[in-house]
Amino acid sequence: MPSVTDPEHQRWLDQVHEAPIDPDLPICDPHHHLWDRDGSRYLLDELLADLNCGHNIVSTVFIECGAMYRASGPEALRPVGETEFVNGLAAMSASGGYGPTRVCAGIVGFADLMLGDAVDDVLEAHLAASARFRGIRHAAGWDASPEVRNSHTHPPQGLYARDDFRRGFARLASHGLSFEAWQYHHQLPEVIDLARAFPDTTIILNHFSGPLGIGPYTDRQGEVFTRWKTDIAELASCDNVVAKLGGLVMPINGFDFHKAAMPPDSATLAEATKDWYLHTIDSFGPDRCMFESNFPVDRASVSYGVLYNSFKRITEGFLAAERAALFRGTAERIYRIED
Numbered sequence: 390m391p392s393v394t395d396p397e398h399q400r401w402l403d404q405v406h407e408a409p410i411d412p413d414l415p416i417c418d419p420h421h422h423l424w425d426r427d428g429s430r431y432l433l434d435e436l437l438a439d440l441n442c443g444h445n446i447v448s449t450v451f452i453e454c455g456a457m458y459r460a461s462g463p464e465a466l467r468p469v470g471e472t473e474f475v476n477g478l479a480a481m482s483a484s485g486g487y488g489p490t491r492v493c494a495g496i497v498g499f500a501d502l503m504l505g506d507a508v509d510d511v512l513e514a515h516l517a518a519s520a521r522f523r524g525i526r527h528a529a530g531w532d533a534s535p536e537v538r539n540s541h542t543h544p545p546q547g548l549y550a551r552d553d554f555r556r557g558f559a560r561l562a563s564h565g566l567s568f569e570a571w572q573y574h575h576q577l578p579e580v581i582d583l584a585r586a587f588p589d590t591t592i593i594l595n596h597f598s599g600p601l602g603i604g605p606y607t608d609r610q611g612e613v614f615t616r617w618k619t620d621i622a623e624l625a626s627c628d629n630v631v632a633k634l635g636g637l638v639m640p641i642n643g644f645d646f647h648k649a650a651m652p653p654d655s656a657t658l659a660e661a662t663k664d665w666y667l668h669t670i671d672s673f674g675p676d677r678c679m680f681e682s683n684f685p686v687d688r689a690s691v692s693y694g695v696l697y698n699s700f701k702r703i704t705e706g707f708l709a710a711e712r713a714a715l716f717r718g719t720a721e722r723i724y725r726i727e728d
Contacts, residue, residue: 402692404651409443409694410701414712416446419495419720420595420633420681422454423475431685433478433487439684440490442694447717450495450724451475452569452595453526455541465507468499469514476519495724497524497569499542502557512564523724524593525561526569527554529576536604537641540571549579555586562590567723570630571595574613577620584627591629593723596636596683597621597665602643610643618668625672631723632673634700634715635681637662638690646690653691655698663703675711679720 418440424431440446459470479493496519500511515522528540529548548554549572561568570580570592577598584592598621600613624630638646644661646653653661670678680700684693691699704712720726 398689402652402688405654405692405695407655407695407698410655410698412443413445414701415717416444416697417448417450417494417679417717417720417724417726418446418682418684419450419679419724420452420635421449421684422456422686423451423478423493424454424456426456433481433492436492436684437487437490439682439688439693440492441488442692442697444694444697446490448491448494448721448726450497450523450720450726451479451493452497453499455499465501465504465511466514468501469511469518472496472498472515472518472522476521479519479521491726494521494726495523496521497526497567498522499527500525500557502527503548503551503553505553505556506560508557509560509564512560512566516564522566524567524569524591526571526595529570529572529579530599531576532573532601532604534604537573537601537606547579549576549583555583558583558587558590562587567591567593569593569595571599573599573601574617574620575601577617577624580630581620581624581627584624584630588627588629591631591723592627594624594630594632596633596639596681597669600637600642600665603641607643614664617665621669622672625677630673631677631679631719632669633681634666634669634678635696636683636687637665638687638696639683640689644690652695655695655702658691658695658699659702662699666700666703670715675707675714676719678715679723680715 457470457474459467475493475496482492498515500508502508528542529544530540531544531546600617602610638644640647
């Protein structure tokens with residue numbers, strides 16, 4: 390992924406500029422990251438530079454990415470440093486001094502659920518660190534191919550089925566916390582089994598479950614889509630699951646927009662990706678779906694303004710109430726963001 394602060398990549402993105410479609414439509418972006426590492430900086434200023442593109446972004450939700458962990462103390466509690474860091478930026482935003490958007494109005498962090506019952510101490514520390522804390526993501530992306538990079542949490546194969554993980558997972562509901570499910574498309578049956586085993590825990594599916602289009606999945610998008618389509622429909626039968634719509638133009642997805650001489654415009658992007666969006670919305674319904682940016686990761690392929698224009702193109706024939714749910718209502722309900 391190119392560095393967020395790479396001027397050459399910014400010039401590449403700047404080749405395509407569009408006026409916002411439906412600029413007054415209120416939007417909650419329920420999935421972005423913040424970090425400052427390895428020469429790549431994406432903090433409040435960089436995020437606001439993307440958000441201030443003409444779309445009406447009223448609130449956002451931060452999702453864990455391994456940033457700003459504590460440098461010392463018990464290993465299990467070090468991820469709480471990320472919540473402390475993000476809560477500080479959220480407080481800056483809430484002051485009103487950085488514009489009207491309520492940045493990081495919800496925060497999702499990491500706790501190693503393989504700690505089992507002992508994860509309670511970590512969950513309580515996150516909650517103590519921020520009143521904005523809403524849930525846990527423990528990514529499970531795993532593939533046998535060395536050409537596919539496994540999740541940043543280095544999960545074992547079959548994480549969601551492990552007894553120790555499930556003992557930790559069982560603690561989420563008692564703390565009023567949700568779970569972000571992030572894995573690859575062929576792992577959807579694992580999410581279905583987890584959702585059925587814990588019907589009282591809200592599970593938020595990230596990024597369409599990561600349809601792969603690299604390594605052994607190159608040029609197999611039709612086959613992947615067919616398998617994914619069936620699994621998504623089955624997952625939607627679990628009432629405790631909601632779906633995030635986005636994260637589909639990462640390099641791992643195989644659309645290869647990041648390799649082109651110019652980034653896609655919103656019409657091109659919508660045409661290439663709409664089947665994934667429409668099937669998920671058909672399966673879950675607008676009240677269980679929410680559009681997400683997945684920035685700055687998806688920034689590798691498209692600018693923020695063009696991405697949200699593509700979402701608006703995909704839903705141009707929808708009812709106003711359906712669009713209100715998809716762009717803001719579902720996200721703010723699930724993450725308990727209030728005016």
